[in-house]
Amino acid sequence: MDRVDQLYRDAVDSDLTPQELRLLVAIDRMGSFTAAGAAVGLSQSAVSHAVRTCETKVGTVLFERGRTGARATPAGVRVLVHARQILRQLDLLRREARDAAAGTVTGPLRIAAFRSAAAHLLPPALERLTKRYPGLSPQVQIVPELGRGTAGEVADGHADLAIATLAEDATAPAGLLADELMVEPYLFVSPAGHRSPRQLPLIDWAENCSSYARAWWARQDWLPAATVTVADDGVALSMVAQGIGMAILPRLTLTTQPARVTVTPVDDQPPTRRLVHVTTAGSRRSAAVRELIRELRTAAAPAAR
Template structure:
């Protein structure tokens, strides 16, 4: 069993295409196909099969095996990075999880700083919801990612604090208020993100009360869609201030009373086995935050 075979297997599972997988691992399609066949022959089961459209999909056996493969590859990458670090080199790959629509200024700023300081570390960015990033870390799909701190089942480092806001249409009955209490939102319909953090945000806003269960009318994938739906009067939503554009049109952001703050962190699966690149990225973000002082 070779690492190159495992890399081809994971690339095929993630991309679903022999063409794209070959490009990702730097091999020909024929080489990727032979690598998969050799791996399947060695383990004695079919790991991937093509559907009628030619898309490669995991078999039941492949779904059970791939978490172990991802973990093995992550550790192999960490071993290589540790060996290079011992020789005074900072080289390798960093798989980073960024929250969709989350503070472009923060992400761009820290990436620019990191790439300037460590030009030989390749950063591969994965964008998803907070819940997806948590899942990707635990499954070794990414090495480090932005999360709500503290995060469940992973180890997170606090980096900054953000404010939770209520977003209402500009013509809404609450639009002129300077702050909003949880009680004033009891009769409202909500539009929330499609991830496991929606209920957590509602709890932080004081809305998950035993005597009151908020009505969620719609779910959306990203903050831009949420804001567009709020603008059209389809409901209201809750978002961290960092996920808001600098200029809001047709929507008003109101602070909660009492104010509700969110802690933002960077998480790895385990501090003990985190790759050197992941450790360097966390250190870079902490240093950048100290210099900047606040997020733009």
């Protein structure tokens, strides 16, 4: 065996196999070697041996073992992100080849979206998409747009596409691609028929994107600090309909508007919220994601400014 052949063999021997990647993901999902072994048909000792082999190949410890189970180390967390993405690409490789031969699009399509996007943008998009491609199986996660939000689900390999909010002067998180779907205005929402609606308590919600329009909010002398804070914008709208207070809500939230509220512009230059779709470069190349993006753009057009 010459030196080139040996270098190739050494590289192959040090690669993690798809089976090993699936085992690592199963341990992370199940929280223990024993449970993961049961899920993949291996004994606890076989799982332990396989993990040690993986750790030898990678060159570091991937899981902390303890009485309460197994937890990924910081190195393990990073390995798991890549493992999920690699396994998804392997699945897409097989599925896209078969779909191309058959002229269709099939399989799971994993989507992460915050509540109002999931409630108002996804239904018409998925209705059209699944009508054209009945073999598609959309899987929707509702993820609050807090912290890493929906984009974090894509970054961690849990979703193929996310609907996220992004400041107009911001770019996508590292390693991700983001393109604009729509920019929508915020509107003033108050109980119908109230004589002094701007004197009511302000109702706000945890994932409000007002930080993207901080300059506008800072100029509003009439706008008090939030008196009531609720779980999401849908709850805020319901409370306004009950006469509990007023709210500044994005237009998408008002797609289905209760009869007991009045909606008016806040001023001539209202704050806005920018919605984007977020993917990885690999996911963007899949037919299912490309078709979903096309349908999302169609669904977003009526609500865009």
